[in-house]
Amino acid sequence: MPWEFRKDVPLYLQLMERLQRQIVSGAVAPGERLPSVRELAAEAGVNPNTMQRALSEMERRELVFSQRTAGRYVTADGERIRRLREELAGVQIRAFLEGMERLGFRPEEIGELLRRQTGGTPPDGKGEREA
């Protein structure tokens, strides 16, 4: 069953995003071999060319590398993965902050709210509204 994609951002970027998350989260380990382009494309429900482009771009960024005939592997460079992790975090953080500001929250407030949700003084254990 094909994955879910947004229509307003290039498909190959969304594919990269997903693959990168899998690397960062450890779903695929450093140095691990990736499935073939065809397989990945089939799984995602996209054209192999599109998947190929995503992987090429990741190769350019040295997140994966291809071994001639032996397939494609995730980088074993832990430092590189760490940088990727922070990069993805940055994207996510900026999106979050923008979303919160569109809700009319000032940066200072946001920090305070997060502190309540995470560590600091826990509220009452169920700040969950119906949402």
Added chain:
Amino acid sequence: MPWEFRKDVPLYLQLMERLQRQIVSGAVAPGERLPSVRELAAEAGVNPNTMQRALSEMERRELVFSQRTAGRYVTADGERIRRLREELAGVQIRAFLEGMERLGFRPEEIGELLRRQTGGTPPDGKGEREA
């Protein structure tokens, strides 16, 4: 031009989400009249019944109220809107935290990262990678 929707969450919930954001952000002012169900539905590219359901649900939550034949209005209750704002913030915060944790960040780290992005040491342009 129809809006963008995810397929994995009910349409009427997504419609509610968007409308609620418009209320919270002040894009539609408290007490202001909303476009008719049919107009909103056409704008969103959904069936009027679906939009009706979204609005009915919001009515139940006292975010809007309908005036028999005169149309539908945003609540004028500022306190109610404030509560909605915090509710939406909560949803967004939890989604953010979950996303970060899937990236392998501990709650403490997240706070630190945010501090860098917002207050504390202002971004100097080097913090931004291409992303």
Added chain:
Amino acid sequence: MPWEFRKDVPLYLQLMERLQRQIVSGAVAPGERLPSVRELAAEAGVNPNTMQRALSEMERRELVFSQRTAGRYVTADGERIRRLREELAGVQIRAFLEGMERLGFRPEEIGELLRRQTGGTPPDGKGEREA
């Protein structure tokens, strides 16, 4: 626009019920002239024969009487109307009690509940739930 009727009880009985209520409530005064059968039938959206039957039955009960050519009149006998009033009350009371018992209330409880709703110690002024 025709009145509302239940399908499971004879039409003429329902017509009688309505007419009798109008007499008892004073909507039509004792001794007052009634509209013609045709008019009444048209108003109710029923066949004139059906309305005729209702009126004949009421005539038999001496609630109305017809003046040869001059039309039909409500009885001027106050005592008769008083009896009718109690009769209608009886129907209503029995229906009420039956309904309450189908809800599982014992006769004693019902009296207590009514006392709260009417006189006695008024509850808090708004025992109204959403209903």
Added chain:
Amino acid sequence: MPWEFRKDVPLYLQLMERLQRQIVSGAVAPGERLPSVRELAAEAGVNPNTMQRALSEMERRELVFSQRTAGRYVTADGERIRRLREELAGVQIRAFLEGMERLGFRPEEIGELLRRQTGGTPPDGKGEREA
């Protein structure tokens, strides 16, 4: 055989009313499984969507709950059912009182009449008119 409905009140409300009475009266026991939406709809002679709406509303009120694929069940919360019972009683009582007042009875009289019908002097058969 389709049920009987009034035309002047929404069908889904009448469906709720009937289902709620069945719960309160114990015709369906707490925790018991309900027939499927489609069955109930067929029995009532309404569109499945309409029945669905009635049940959804009852679900919102926590009178029933649905088990993904396993069907829908009456709440096992006896207290909730007790509240429903009183709510339905309240509706019925208010309707009764209004009906009696339209007949021109003062609240005090009504209490007296009920006392005769229920406790106090038991009906001797003469209190019953043909009605």
Added chain:
DNA sequence: GTGGTCTAGACCACT
């Protein structure tokens, strides 16, 4: 015109 309700028929995920 407005909101509200109803029907008919379809598709989905779940199991």
Added chain:
DNA sequence: GTGGTCTAGACCACG
């Protein structure tokens, strides 16, 4: 099979 959602199209009362 279940509940849940969505669309399409219709009708209504209210002003």
